[in-house]
Amino acid sequence: MVTIADVARHAGVSSSTVSYVLSGKRAISEETRQRVQSSVRELGYHPNAGARALAARRSHIVALMVPLRTDVYVPVMMEIAISVTMAARQHGYDVLLITNDEGPDGVRRIAGSGLADGLIMMDVELDDERIPVLRSLGTQAALIGLADDARGLSCVDHDFATAGALCADHLADLGHREVAFIGYGSGVYHRHAGYAERTLTGFRGRAEQRGLRFLHRSCEGTYESTAGTLARILADRPGTTGFVVQNEGAIGPLLTLLRTSGRTVPEDVSVIALCQDQLAEQFAPRLTAVTGSAQELGRVAVEQIMRRITAVNAGDRPADDRVLLTPVLTVRDSTGPAPRQS
Amino acid sequence: MVTIADVARHAGVSSSTVSYVLSGKRAISEETRQRVQSSVRELGYHPNAGARALAARRSHIVALMVPLRTDVYVPVMMEIAISVTMAARQHGYDVLLITNDEGPDGVRRIAGSGLADGLIMMDVELDDERIPVLRSLGTQAALIGLADDARGLSCVDHDFATAGALCADHLADLGHREVAFIGYGSGVYHRHAGYAERTLTGFRGRAEQRGLRFLHRSCEGTYESTAGTLARILADRPGTTGFVVQNEGAIGPLLTLLRTSGRTVPEDVSVIALCQDQLAEQFAPRLTAVTGSAQELGRVAVEQIMRRITAVNAGDRPADDRVLLTPVLTVRDSTGPAPRQS
DNA sequence: TTGTAGGCGTTATCAT
DNA sequence: ATGATAACGCCTACAA
Numbered sequence: 001m002v003t004i005a006d007v008a009r010h011a012g013v014s015s016s017t018v019s020y021v022l023s024g025k026r027a028i029s030e031e032t033r034q035r036v037q038s039s040v041r042e043l044g045y046h047p048n049a050g051a052r053a054l055a056a057r058r059s060h061i062v063a064l065m066v067p068l069r070t071d072v073y074v075p076v077m078m079e080i081a082i083s084v085t086m087a088a089r090q091h092g093y094d095v096l097l098i099t100n101d102e103g104p105d106g107v108r109r110i111a112g113s114g115l116a117d118g119l120i121m122m123d124v125e126l127d128d129e130r131i132p133v134l135r136s137l138g139t140q141a142a143l144i145g146l147a148d149d150a151r152g153l154s155c156v157d158h159d160f161a162t163a164g165a166l167c168a169d170h171l172a173d174l175g176h177r178e179v180a181f182i183g184y185g186s187g188v189y190h191r192h193a194g195y196a197e198r199t200l201t202g203f204r205g206r207a208e209q210r211g212l213r214f215l216h217r218s219c220e221g222t223y224e225s226t227a228g229t230l231a232r233i234l235a236d237r238p239g240t241t242g243f244v245v246q247n248e249g250a251i252g253p254l255l256t257l258l259r260t261s262g263r264t265v266p267e268d269v270s271v272i273a274l275c276q277d278q279l280a281e282q283f284a285p286r287l288t289a290v291t292g293s294a295q296e297l298g299r300v301a302v303e304q305i306m307r308r309i310t311a312v313n314a315g316d317r318p319a320d321d322r323v324l325l326t327p328v329l330t331v332r333d334s335t336g337p338a339p340r341q342s
Numbered sequence: 343m344v345t346i347a348d349v350a351r352h353a354g355v356s357s358s359t360v361s362y363v364l365s366g367k368r369a370i371s372e373e374t375r376q377r378v379q380s381s382v383r384e385l386g387y388h389p390n391a392g393a394r395a396l397a398a399r400r401s402h403i404v405a406l407m408v409p410l411r412t413d414v415y416v417p418v419m420m421e422i423a424i425s426v427t428m429a430a431r432q433h434g435y436d437v438l439l440i441t442n443d444e445g446p447d448g449v450r451r452i453a454g455s456g457l458a459d460g461l462i463m464m465d466v467e468l469d470d471e472r473i474p475v476l477r478s479l480g481t482q483a484a485l486i487g488l489a490d491d492a493r494g495l496s497c498v499d500h501d502f503a504t505a506g507a508l509c510a511d512h513l514a515d516l517g518h519r520e521v522a523f524i525g526y527g528s529g530v531y532h533r534h535a536g537y538a539e540r541t542l543t544g545f546r547g548r549a550e551q552r553g554l555r556f557l558h559r560s561c562e563g564t565y566e567s568t569a570g571t572l573a574r575i576l577a578d579r580p581g582t583t584g585f586v587v588q589n590e591g592a593i594g595p596l597l598t599l600l601r602t603s604g605r606t607v608p609e610d611v612s613v614i615a616l617c618q619d620q621l622a623e624q625f626a627p628r629l630t631a632v633t634g635s636a637q638e639l640g641r642v643a644v645e646q647i648m649r650r651i652t653a654v655n656a657g658d659r660p661a662d663d664r665v666l667l668t669p670v671l672t673v674r675d676s677t678g679p680a681p682r683q684s
Numbered sequence: 685t686t687g688t689a690g691g692c693g694t695t696a697t698c699a700t
Numbered sequence: 701a702t703g704a705t706a707a708c709g710c711c712t713a714c715a716a
Contacts, residue, residue, distance in 0.1 A: 001456070003709060014687045019711060026712095029685060046454030050395030051709035054692045059392060064439070068424060074417040081423075082410060085439050094457065097406070097427050097437045112388030114343070114693095115436065223626045249624065252594050256626060282591060284565045284598060345693055356703045361695060371701060393693035396708045456709095 002043045011039040022047065053114065058313070062088055062305055063096040063116035065106065065130075067123035073248040076276065076294045077122065080144065083298030084120060091306050093117075104133040111139040118305040120144065126194050140312060142304040144297055146194050151320060154304035158292035159324040160195045164202030164244075166290050166329045167272045171242040172210035174270060175338040179212050179242035180233045182250055185220040199246055199274065215240070221249025223256075230257050241338050246274040255283055266336035277330060285333035292327040300325070344385045353381040364389065395456065400655070404430055404647055405438045405458035407448065407472075409465035415590040418618060418636045419464065422486065425640030426462060433648050435459075446475040453481040460647040462486065468536050482654060484646040486639055488536050493662060496646035500634035501666040502537045506544030506586075508632050508671045509614045513584040514552035516612060517680035521554050521584035522575045524592055527562040541588055541616065557582070563591025565598075572599050583680050588616040597625055608678035619672060627675035634669040642667070 008015040020026045021036040053059040085095045107130050110116045118140040126148045134141045135152045142154040171179050188196045207214045219229040263269050273289045280289035308318035350357040362368045363378040395401040427437045449472050452458050460482040468490045476483045477494045484496040530538045549556045561571040605611050615631045622631035650660035
């Protein structure tokens with residue numbers, strides 16, 4: 001293993017000079033900087049992570065706690081994980097992957113051992129039991145999702161309420177009067193994950209403003225569940241001409257079932273999906289969709305945690321930041337004017 | 343922060359005793375063990391990760407290098423990442439997430455800094471440029487996937503050749519004579535990722551043995567691409583009654599297109615998917631599928647890397663292990679006897 | 685602009 | 701069965 005002392009010897013300077021060249025924390029003459037840097041390259045020196053963490057009391061690692069459940073659309077989770085990782089690298093940080101089945105003890109373990117300087121948590125429940133732990137330990141954290149009480153934390157999430165409202169507006173603009181909202185399975189609502197309720201609330205509020213008659217039905221995302229949900233909707237409101245789907249798993253089945261039941265999209269009924277653009281493009285017809293950027297979510301969370309770490313390191317109290325990303329409606333081929341009354 | 347010295351003082355012993363109680367590396371009287379352990383609990387002590395890594399020359403971290411490309415089915419990647427993380431925890435290890443856009447330099451960085459004791463790499467290409475680096479650094483690694491030259495490494499993968507053969511057998515058993523294999527986009531073949539070729543080779547070999555006429559067509563996984571692929575297949579071989587799909591993105595479109603073209607599954611044509619059971623269950627009809635366990639892949643990779651680390655630590659040369667997991671064919675509702683000649 | 689030296693918290697080698 | 705103590709490699713006041 002090549003140490004800082006090896007580099008120092010090779011460059012003919014002291015090890016502190018090497019350290020300062022690398023950290024940039026004090027002025028170094030151009031000449032020695034060059035010499036040191038070429039020694040670093042030549043010897044293939046990488047500072048020992050453990051020693052650095054010990055001496056500087058910073059690990060340059062952030063932990064990312066991911067959910068195990070699969071009722072969140074998995075590709076989105078992965079996209080977030082990857083964008084977090086890449087954004088962290090930009091700050092010289094690495095990412096430690098933790099599963100949230102470790103729960104509050106996981107938070108204690110990571111914080112207590114100094115393994116990570118901060119924590120990014122996905123899939124936070126509104127009254128998550130990890131949050132008080134975070135607070136009591138003084139651990140820096142950024143949530144992807146919103147919590148009831150976010151004091152001492154930073155949060156970022158999609159603005160689901162606006163997403164819901166965009167759906168209602170679009171359908172109303174097209175002249176639809178009876179619309180249905182196909183949501184997540186009831187488990188998601190019971191867990192108080194927040195995003196499901198917020199979307200629905202936004203949709204409901206705008207739908208009422210615009211004078212839409214609407215229906216909300218939960219749906220597990222399987223074919224059978226979607227079939228049942230659709231059947232109930234059509235039984236209760238045969239005149240429904242607009243559908244909003246939030247559960248990604250229900251999209252394919254819904255389109256198939258509508259076709260099977262003799263309804264053509266978008267001539268007879270319109271469908272809006274709340275999902276990634278990439279997914280919306282995969283169907284036939286290509287779906288009008290409301291989307292927020294998963295990448296952006298990860299990037300912002302990293303910025304937030306970095307800001308907090310920097311503040312703490314400077315002896316300041318970190319600011320509790322809260323960001324809502326505005327979603328975008330992209331009109332494709334699955335929505336059209338409401339059919340004339342027959 | 344609570345240190346080992348705090349615990350020692352609290353328990354009335356020396357810090358080395360605390361260390362040994364925790365590591366179990368030497369005999370401790372039952373009485374002091376109890377005292378130390380309750381002090382640990384009471385104070386909420388967690389060994390400092392940096393100090394431990396520095397002194398023991400082991401970080402208790404494995405790095406997991408994941409691909410950025412999305413032409414691998416993302417939920418499977420995530421499932422592997424999570425099973426790796428949970429399996430590693432069982433061994434007292436944490437997982438560092440690295441994106442493979444860091445390339446060979448990423449390997450150097452991780453190995454050189456001692457950040458990780460070993461490396462698990464996903465989506466390895468047959469002649470991956472990271473492999474020689476691994477070898478020259480003496481870094482312990484386990485690949486998920488196969489490499490041309492796996493000396494100095496452990497590997498685990500699905501037995502894709504058997505998977506392909508299972509598909510050919512099942513269709514032959516049902517009396518099909520003309521079958522088509524819908525593969526991945528040509529990019530996947532050009533990248534020499536291996537699994538695509540291996541599946542195809544296994545399928546082709548068995549198909550020939552069983553006297554099947556077959557066709558292979560690549561497919562990008564979008565709706566349009568699938569439509570084109572299917573059209574070409576039906577133009578070249580109108581009598582095709584059996585389909586094998588490897589590209590997960592093509593499954594939904596294929597089913598829709600078959601239905602649109604007036605073909606009923608499984609009465610007119612049979613469809614086998616090479617995908618996760620969970621996905622196969624989502625379609626209507628539920629798909630006969632050939633599956634390997636993604637979780638198992640992650641678990642085995644962790645066992646392999648742990649074995650290597652343990653060996654190195656004991657001064658032995660780690661064995662180059664290679665495991666192929668046998669896939670399973672599950673018959674569901676998308677395959678049936680070949681229709682009688684008309 | 686550069687060097688010296690103490691300390692970060694653990695592990696593991698000697699002692700006892 | 702337990703203690704003292706020297707590394708481990710780096711950072712950062714403090715000196716010069």
